Amino acid sequence: MNRFEALSLIAEQYRDCPIVATCGATSRELKHVVDRDSHLYVVDSMGLSSSIAIGLCLGLQGQGAAKVVAIEGDGGMLMNPNALSSASFLRPANLVLIVLDNGCFASTGGQRAQTSRVPIANVAAGFGLTVFSVDDLEDLRRTLQDTYQTQEPVLLHVKITPDNVPGLPYVNDDPVVLADRFKRFLTRER
Numbered sequence: 677m678n679r680f681e682a683l684s685l686i687a688e689q690y691r692d693c694p695i696v697a698t699c700g701a702t703s704r705e706l707k708h709v710v711d712r713d714s715h716l717y718v719v720d721s722m723g724l725s726s727s728i729a730i731g732l733c734l735g736l737q738g739q740g741a742a743k744v745v746a747i748e749g750d751g752g753m754l755m756n757p758n759a760l761s762s763a764s765f766l767r768p769a770n771l772v773l774i775v776l777d778n779g780c781f782a783s784t785g786g787q788r789a790q791t792s793r794v795p796i797a798n799v800a801a802g803f804g805l806t807v808f809s810v811d812d813l814e815d816l817r818r819t820l821q822d823t824y825q826t827q828e829p830v831l832l833h834v835k836i837t838p839d840n841v842p843g844l845p846y847v848n849d850d851p852v853v854l855a856d857r858f859k860r861f862l863t864r865e866r
């Protein structure tokens with residue numbers, strides 16, 4: 677399974693939920709799968725989609741968002757592992773933290789990342805999070821349905837191949853504009 681295939685399933689299962697996508701090819705490809713007001717493309721701020729999503733979970737409590745999804749890369753996740761500690765400590769019941777693990781910094785040329793030796797799923801479980809791990813599309817489809825139903829913060833570890841969809845345009849929108857569109861989605865009547 678590659679990133680684009682994984683993102684297609686995530687966008688389908690979580691089409692009504694806020695999705696915070698990490699920078700680089702993840703935002704680029706998600707935008708190409710489907711571009712929705714419910715997406716926040718975190719251009720450049722590598723590693724922060726998980727922290728942003730945790731804050732959103734807390735801020736949106738009782739406001740009808742079934743789940744808040746963060747899509748992080750393996751490199752980004754290990755750049756900001758304290759988000760795992762925060763998620764475990766704060767226990768936002770509606771957090772779904774999805775880590776697309778290709779073992780490298782695929783967006784910037786495929787340099788080897790620490791996940792080639794540091795098992796993210798074990799690290800997250802060690803922090804006390806409930807962890808799901810998948811490595812094929814059928815499992816991902818099933819597990820996305822399961823994570824939609826959970827009543828606790830979860831980390832979904834998805835093993836993907838290290839390729840990028842070639843030729844996609846950069847997400848060059850002004851981050852202020854991207855954030856404004858997302859904020860308007862969040863404050864819309866449900």
Ligand SMILES: Cc1ncc(C[n+]2csc(CCOP(=O)(O)OP(=O)(O)O)c2C)c(N)n1
Nearest residue numbers: 700720722749750751752780781782783784
């Ligand atoms: C603090 C910081 N360092 C480096 C970058 C450049 N950069 C953007 S995406 C990326 C690779 C991200 O790797 P990973 O999170 O594993 O996602 P992948 O591209 O593999 O899907 C890098 C190094 C950045 N945007 N911010």
Ligand SMILES: [Mg+2]
Nearest residue numbers: 749750751780
């Ligand atoms: Mg990676």
